[in-house]
Amino acid sequence: MPSLKHEKLCLAPVVGVDEAGRGPLAGPVVAAAVILPAKGIPRGINDSKKLSPTERLRLHDRLQACAIVGVGIVEADEIDSLNIYWATMKAMTLAVDAVAAAGGCAPGHVLVDGNRLPRWGYEATPIVSGDAISLSIAAASIVAKHTRDTIMIAHAESYPQYNWHSNKGYGCRVHLAALREHGPSPLHRRSFGPVAQTFLDF
Numbered sequence: 001m002p003s004l005k006h007e008k009l010c011l012a013p014v015v016g017v018d019e020a021g022r023g024p025l026a027g028p029v030v031a032a033a034v035i036l037p038a039k040g041i042p043r044g045i046n047d048s049k050k051l052s053p054t055e056r057l058r059l060h061d062r063l064q065a066c067a068i069v070g071v072g073i074v075e076a077d078e079i080d081s082l083n084i085y086w087a088t089m090k091a092m093t094l095a096v097d098a099v100a101a102a103g104g105c106a107p108g109h110v111l112v113d114g115n116r117l118p119r120w121g122y123e124a125t126p127i128v129s130g131d132a133i134s135l136s137i138a139a140a141s142i143v144a145k146h147t148r149d150t151i152m153i154a155h156a157e158s159y160p161q162y163n164w165h166s167n168k169g170y171g172c173r174v175h176l177a178a179l180r181e182h183g184p185s186p187l188h189r190r191s192f193g194p195v196a197q198t199f200l201d202f
Contacts (some may be wrong), residue, residue, distance in 0.1 A: 044058075
């Protein structure tokens with residue numbers, strides 16, 4: 001289970017950062033930044049991929065109530081413009097800027113899931129598989145995943161043919177079949193191979 005081992009080595013306040021949505025063919029990339037409270041951290045925080053949607057919803061709501069939370073969202077058209085790497089870096093920067101504004105002070109240190117850091121002025125450390133190691137990063141992974149899933153489920157109402165309520169924009173067989181039949185929507189990432197090919201075919 002994730003712990004506060006890394007957080008205890010850093011200057012407070014410590015911000016955990018993670019993203020959701022680098023791989024899908026449609027929708028935004030979403031990053032979250034979380035400063036956990038000194039007391040009353042919700043139990044059960046873990047890598048979001050290891051939690052059920054019900055558990056993520058419960059923990060997301062608890063974190064919104066007790067922690068300082070910031071979210072950064074970069075939409076599909078900007079992903080196409082920047083590429084997914086730089087779009088992810090921008091989403092992380094937006095999330096940390098938002099949590100700094102919400103907390104009223106700059107982060108003492110930022111812990112980021114992965115092996116790369118955005119170009120920012122914050123003291124920061126990348127941690128590979130950080131969502132399985134750091135409690136702050138795991139908390140951010142929950143907020144990012146729940147936020148993005150909620151966005152895609154809402155978009156599924158307007159574009160039911162792609163089955164986003166189930167696949168959240170990832171390139172599963174049903175989604176790819178719908179792309180071939182209906183072509184890409186305005187929310188598809190045209191710089192991603194399967195979407196680009198379908199766009200050309202249409």
